[in-house]
Amino acid sequence: MITLNRACRRARGCQQLLIAHRRLSQSALDRLAQPVQSYISTSRDPYLNLSVEHYLLQKSAPESTILLLYVNRPSIVIGRNQNPWLEVNLALLNPSQQSQPETESPGLGNVDLVRRRSGGGTVFHDEGNVNWTVICPPKAFTRDKHAEMVVRALRSCGVERSRVNERHDIVLDQGERIADVDLDNTHITPYTRHAGLPEIRPLKVSGSAYKLTRQRALHHGTCLLSSPNLNIIPDYLHSPAKPHITARGVESVSSPVGNILLSNEHFIDAVRSKFSGKYRSPEGTEHIEVGEDWLDHEPVRQGYEELKSREWTFLQTPQFTISTSADPSCTTDVELTVRNGAISGGHLRHRGGAVIVELNAHSIGQRVHNITSWPETLSQMFTGVDCAEGRRLGAWFERMLPVQART
């Protein structure tokens, strides 16, 4: 499947070495031009899966429609423009490197933190969750279209409580059967409660996000089938820093979630079937496996490296401010402004005191994710902070903006 190529043609205009690089086979490249394509990933690596998805978005023929299905090992995926310190309990992510005695890891081991390229909120992925992506031409795109397709797939598996809600997510209606409805309507089920009945919140099983370019529209969503981790997900998605951070950017809207209780295979078959039915290809649709060998292809690898990089994960954060002032247990008011993931300003004031100490200029540009010791960093940021206070403040910041393990 992989062929050696001759010297890199992109050398023109670039100061690049002539490297012999492998690339996708010609058949794989030709496939990108077909009107209907269906892929499934054999990898559990979220960075790879998202890179493949991005590659398909950029390189597939503009008129084609593509389905991609993938499953990730336990990871937390934040939206393009979200704030990881606000959305995620970072201290739980890499338990082996944590020195905090009070954060007891729920036992999931390492959980990856990934920033995806589409908008929307934060989600938890694990092997009980199947992700689906549809890439199509913009003129065929609506926000509901493929969510409706997935609901039809679910209903064909017997999940009659599933429907698309007004936020383009997929939910399971709870409670007793209410009325007979048009079963072709994917926005209502016989269990949908109307005004006049006591409300029972539906359970969210799939969230949607989109990326729109001039030529292509990408819609991807999760699908909670049989996650064993439902009860600990809230711990991961609840950040202790949240009350203390003021930020711009999209905040997650949290909803109660539930498992559909379907096997991955059953769901995958159903989605493929609905997809093939909707986008008929004269020769029938072959479901192509995508694996780690795609990393040998330069554009995929570049995207992969970017997604894995801590720069992408942390420095793409919109500006935010973190402050101790809302925490009554602190005796000092410290405020730090962070722009592009790096300290851009701040000040400190002892409560009850009048003196305001400004952030030292040499600390500007300090990348938050590179901080290895908060007490040390704080004493560099502000002059006149004594040891005890530095330790207390250091501990507070350590809880809020946990030190990131070196990868």
Add this chain to the structure above:
Amino acid sequence: MGTIVPRSLYLTASTRLQTQLLQSIPYRSLHTTHHLNIVKPFLLADIGEGITECQLIQWFVQPGARVEQFDKLCEVQSDKASVEITSPFDGVIKKLHYDPDDMAITGKPLVDIDIQSEITEEDEAKLAGGGDEEGAGSAVRGVEESIGEREIRVEGAAGVDVAEPAVKNPGSQPQPERRRSSGKQDHSSLATPAVRHLTKEMKVAITDVRGTGKDGRVLKEDVHRHVAQSTQQQPTVHTPMQKAREVNRKVPLTPVQTQMLKMMTRSLNIPHFLYTCATDVSSLTALRKTLNISASSPDQRLTQLPFILKAVSLAFQHHPLLNSSLDSTDPAKPQLMYKSAHNFGVAIDTPSGLLVPVIRNVQDLSIGDIAAQLRQLSEKARDNKLAPSDFGGASFTISNIGNIGGGVVSPVISEPQVAILGIGRSKIVPAFNEQGDLIKVEELVFSWSADHRIVDGAECARCAERVKKLLEEPGKMMVEMR
């Protein structure tokens, strides 16, 4: 300040590369001899879903950068969607109106571009000062609801590894251009990208169109003129210069218009949906003819309207929701009141304009009674003798425009009612009977508008169908009469 972080190493490098490649092509020199040198703000288009602002994530250009049509300008994010915005023109970036992380407002300027291509009227609308904001910037709307096939642009590593699209789009050029460089001496030099797009849309070969612009350039008007002439579907649309005999007049609103303005402005809050239903009124007309033969005087003759009013009232016994009243003065606590009385407002066209007097308690009236009241009301209206007691308290309105015309109409609901019925003029149409023979039927279209905050489509449809059945077989009405 720390090092500046390139937001996306991969993407920016290749875009820059592409721009450099394209800049070196002599084709561009054709533009420099004739450019408009206007700097205009390009507005952030509406990306749908009622979103009024979105966050600016990153810029792909800086002031001074040359852009071509379709080059990426920036990426914005709104709730769940991250969207790439591309330039609709060739030109030079003059000013960025937002910093990354700022909230950009739809309809307001996003970036100032020194436009260096000919711009069409459509493009004018995307700029500030080009008129209404509705038309602003299809660059983004073109992403969510694309206008049509554009030139297929190749992104990424100089197009080496990209598959050529195998899928042909009707109306697109037979050979998609790989890069602009190959188009320098061919017909693409005779027109701007906007005009070339227009020729594709109108399925016209650009070589067939005579250009009246500079250097024989084909302009948008030339394409339209060509289409008009070749299809000969429209007469040449050159309206002769009208002598401005009529002068604009400023006129105050009449009392009826003032009231209409107030009422209809309030009705703007109501999300209307329309359900139309063609009803076979042949039986009804036959029945009326029979009854009217024995009418004692010409003005005792029965028209359709009393029957319709009664049928609606009978249907409302089964569908009381449409006769209800919504009190939304407190937006936190909307109150819905089911009304027992069927007080129907009947819209009448009078010399002073539209008036809606009310017939009260239709549920207790016979068809004859209804007809009598209607007659009274229209006499009073004609003589301008309608009293305040004739108005007000309507729970439902019927608007009959049939004496003038009309097929499907889209009536506007008056607060606090939740529905309205509009009726046009009946006409004879061909249809098939049960034996499959072609027969003439008299068809009347009923247009129901309802408030979608209260009434759903199915409920309105069921009520409409019930009214239809009652009128198609008037005997059924007798069975339900109280």
